[in-house]
Amino acid sequence: MDNSLGNKIIELIQQRVVAAAVKTPLRSPLVGFASAHDPILETLKTEVGPHHLHPTDLLPEAQTIVVFFLPFGREVVKASRQWAYVEPVWSRAYVETNRLIETISTELKQQLAAWGVKAVEQKPTDNFNPSDLTAVWSHKSMAYVAGLGRFGLHKMLITAAGVAGRCCSMVISAPIAPTRRPDEEYCLYLRNGTCQQCVHNCPVGALTVDGLDKQRCWAHQKNKRDPDLERGCGKCAIGPCAVITDPDIYLGRVDSRQAKIIGARIEYENP
Numbered sequence: 001m002d003n004s005l006g007n008k009i010i011e012l013i014q015q016r017v018v019a020a021a022v023k024t025p026l027r028s029p030l031v032g033f034a035s036a037h038d039p040i041l042e043t044l045k046t047e048v049g050p051h052h053l054h055p056t057d058l059l060p061e062a063q064t065i066v067v068f069f070l071p072f073g074r075e076v077v078k079a080s081r082q083w084a085y086v087e088p089v090w091s092r093a094y095v096e097t098n099r100l101i102e103t104i105s106t107e108l109k110q111q112l113a114a115w116g117v118k119a120v121e122q123k124p125t126d127n128f129n130p131s132d133l134t135a136v137w138s139h140k141s142m143a144y145v146a147g148l149g150r151f152g153l154h155k156m157l158i159t160a161a162g163v164a165g166r167c168c169s170m171v172i173s174a175p176i177a178p179t180r181r182p183d184e185e186y187c188l189y190l191r192n193g194t195c196q197q198c199v200h201n202c203p204v205g206a207l208t209v210d211g212l213d214k215q216r217c218w219a220h221q222k223n224k225r226d227p228d229l230e231r232g233c234g235k236c237a238i239g240p241c242a243v244i245t246d247p248d249i250y251l252g253r254v255d256s257r258q259a260k261i262i263g264a265r266i267e268y269e270n271p
Contacts, residue, residue, distance in 0.1 A: 013068050024096045026071065029069060033178050058171045066172055069165055101166060
């Protein structure tokens with residue numbers, strides 16, 4: 001299968017992130033691809049809910065799902081760790097990155113049209129039913145299908161660059177070779193039971209080892225001191241899995257003496 005289109009998409013996204021006029025420090029984006037006919041997509045009707053759309057519901061000619069993840073810089077995570085409420089730097093990152101995602105999605109869709117490829121995108125946030133908190137399209141689930149990472153105890157997707165960041169997805173009419181999904185767990189709790197930092201960080205006890213109380217989480221997010229300035233929460237996304245610079249070190253594949261050089265866990269303990 002010709003991957004030239006995939007390379008062009010990756011290059012466009014990378015260029016837009018580098019050129020972005022935002023204050024938020026962002027690291028190199030991750031881009032993944034999945035077949036719009038991957039059998040795992042059928043399981044989302046059970047895992048997410050019967051309301052979840054199939055790619056062909058968005059675009060009958062769908063061939064590929066394109067997913068990109070924009071990881072926050074380490075400074076954003078460090079700032080949030082030092083603030084009991086929603087830290088302004090984190091809030092700005094949430095808002096700015098969502099806007100950047102919308103810009104990238106629009107430009108990518110226009111460029112794909114110029115290449116003769118149809119595309120349908122979904123907005124990056126606020127695309128769920130506030131009464132039952134269900135969404136017809138899960139960007140995180142699409143990111144998992146497209147090989148960008150695995151879900152953690154906090155029900156968020158941990159990528160090879162970490163969990164702190166924002167992702168988005170679109171469906172296109174051209175085939176692109178799928179990205180291989182990782183075989184091993186990225187969540188330290190699911191991997192070896194050594195971490196529950198996301199549970200401890202949750203300010204309202206919505207997250208436990210037994211699951212996530214979505215209604216309690218959402219109630220906390222609605223009851224902000226200043227809803228216009230405090231967007232998102234993110235306290236479950238600032239633990240050891242927030243920023244991963246080297247998966248081998250983060251997952252403990254190297255000797256602890258080597259890990260002291262740039263170790264993710266050591267940096268978490270001494271931000």
